[in-house]
Amino acid sequence: MPHYFISYVVRxxxxxxxxxxxxxxxxxxxxxxxxxxxxxxxxxxxxxxxxACHAADGSTLLPEYPSLAGQGAKYLYDQMIQIRSGAxxxxxxAGQLDAMSDETxxxxxxxxxxxxxxxxxxxxxxxLDEGEQIxxxxxxxxxVSACTACHGPSGIGNAPAGFPSLKGLSRAxxxxxxxxxxxxxRTTDERYGGMMRDTAxxxxxxxxxxVANYVSGLL
Numbered sequence: 001m002p003h004y005f006i007s008y009v010v011r012x013x014x015x016x017x018x019x020x021x022x023x024x025x026x027x028x029x030x031x032x033x034x035x036x037x038x039x040x041x042x043x044x045x046x047x048x049x050x051x052a053c054h055a056a057d058g059s060t061l062l063p064e065y066p067s068l069a070g071q072g073a074k075y076l077y078d079q080m081i082q083i084r085s086g087a088x089x090x091x092x093x094a095g096q097l098d099a100m101s102d103e104t105x106x107x108x109x110x111x112x113x114x115x116x117x118x119x120x121x122x123x124x125x126x127x128l129d130e131g132e133q134i135x136x137x138x139x140x141x142x143x144v145s146a147c148t149a150c151h152g153p154s155g156i157g158n159a160p161a162g163f164p165s166l167k168g169l170s171r172a173x174x175x176x177x178x179x180x181x182x183x184x185x186r187t188t189d190e191r192y193g194g195m196m197r198d199t200a201x202x203x204x205x206x207x208x209x210x211v212a213n214y215v216s217g218l219l
Contacts, residue, residue: 038073038106038107038109038110039107040110040111040114042107043107043110043111047108049096050108054066054067057115058070059117059118059168063171063172064170064172064173064176066173067169068112068115069116069168070116070167070168071112071164072113072162072163072164072165073110073113073159074160074161074162075159075164077106079188080097080109083097084100117167123171123213127206127209127213127214130210131210134203134207134210134214135148135211135214135215136153139207143202144199144202145195147166147211147215150195155215166215167218169216170216171209171212174211174212175209175212178200179205179208181196182201
């Protein structure tokens with residue numbers, strides 16, 4: 001099946017999205033950095049344990065695993081801390097972070113953040129318009145906020161606030177995570193008032209597939 005590269009077109013934001021963006025700005029202003037001054041060389045060495053799933057360059061070709069290259073250091077640090085504590089359960093990562101200090105985790109997070117993400121690829125042209133509509137404008141009648149409020153027009157996220165970049169993530173992984181948020185199986189948005197669960201809870205399987213496909217093609 002051929003891949004298609006897509007870029008983005010900026011569209012006017014809905015009132016709902018503007019209000020949501022204002023709330024996020026207030027939240028991000030109150031957040032302090034979680035990571036320490038990091039040692040990238042130490043981070044690269046410590047990340048050797050991660051290569052089998054996430055690849056040497058952080059851009060895995062395994063669709064069920066997230067690419068970490070270019071991801072925000074704060075987001076990666078927070079997620080690894082939650083995985084280590086058991087607050088976020090990922091069976092394949094069970095025990096892998098247990099012996100790591102906060103400093104080592106911060107170094108790994110900073111190293112992955114320093115890498116360039118891979119180029120986006122969208123697989124299904126048929127759902128691009130619907131996916132773009134959801135990503136850029138949300139679904140007002142279902143109180144689904146636009147994804148751009150947190151993740152930005154190009155999917156780069158907001159690193160200082162801890163909102164993740166979506167660049168380089170596969171459609172399969174995005175579908176998996178959005179579904180987990182919708183079903184309440186993933187709750188790592190607790191510190192942000194459950195905003196991902198609130199956003200995903202009214203999305204149908206088809207809408208999740210559409211927005212995941214669109215996001216997977218962001219350049």
